[in-house]
Amino acid sequence: MATDAARGAMTTRGVRLHTDGLRVEELPVPRPGTHDVLVAVRAAGVGGLEAALATAAAGSPDLPLVIGREAAGVVADTGGAVDDWRIGDRVAVLPDRVCGVCPMCTGGRENLCVSRGLAGIDVDGVLSGFVAVDADRLVPVPHGIGFPVACLVPDAVGAPYHALKRAGVGDGSTVVVVGVGAVGLHAVQLATLAGAEVVAVDPDPQALQRAGVWGAHLVDATATDPVRSVRELTEGGADRVLDAAGDPSALTTAVGCVAPGGRVVLVAGGGGDLRDLDAHTLVTRELEVVGSYGATAQDVGELFDLLEEGRLDLTSSVTHTTDLDGVPEVVRRHQGEGPRAVRTVVTDLS
Ligand SMILES: [Zn+2]
Incomplete structure (x- = not known):
């Protein structure tokens, strides 16, 4: 069952890397698979990794690709086999797509999944109005934690x-x-x-x-x-x-x-x-x-607990905000020398 937002919007906007650079363009709203959740993205990070990718991948035959690996938002639709999430739930998206069945995944070390793929590099990323993600790759965001902070927590x-x-x-x-x-x-x-x-x-x-x-x-x-x-x-x-x-x-x-x-x-x-x-x-x-590679869902859940308890304060972590149209310029600034200790979050993905 789709929300009005998801039903009404057959297309959304996103930032894709093409062989000749980044473009902000109209994209179809992804259809969630049976085990997927459609997330309406409310905040997404953009920084050095996206810039490195844009530099390295220009000319790759696997383009175009939606960039971005850090996102938080609201559940807008769920696949038929998804029981754990409800429309309207606040969620953060883990950056890696994993198989869920290999020994690493079943042993609680899914950050080391033998067939993992990183959003924005191996599969379409999250700098888009809507993203479809496996239900297991979401972590609940407590009320009181803003989406700009929440999107930075998983990575x-x-x-x-x-x-x-x-x-x-x-x-x-x-x-x-x-x-x-x-x-x-x-x-x-x-x-x-x-x-x-x-x-x-x-x-x-x-x-x-x-x-x-x-x-x-x-x-x-x-x-x-x-x-x-x-x-x-x-x-x-x-x-x-x-x-x-x-x-x-x-x-x-x-x-x-x-x-x-x-x-x-x-x-x-x-x-x-x-x-x-x-x-x-x-x-x-x-x-x-x-x-040390990435983080597990367990780690990310613990961090949200620390935030909810007020023991961890990440309000100064977001140094700049922009909208989707500002992303190519942010990426350009991060290429080459690039600003350090800067974290830009896209807070308007419409
Ligand atoms: Zn696995």
């Missing part, structure tokens, strides 16, 4: 939350976050919430300033020896280090900052080469270097 907040779990951050531990862009900033905030003492390392004074708001000690990555500064602050090295920068020099900085017996978690994809690491150092200092 921009979920990924660092999952990484801190992988790191094993607890009360009284010392945590270094290398790279405090959008993901790293949330890592600083969440690690502080967990009771950790946090050091933020970044070359950008503005990004460091924002990390300082959450109580982090600040280290300028362009200083002569940032590792030495971190070691002085942490009395020999941190218990846990998150590499949220994902560039080649960040990985060696991250490993240099960890104390003997400590753990380095790589949360940013891309940059860095493990061949740069000295195996002798890893062995003799018993260091662990582990990866």
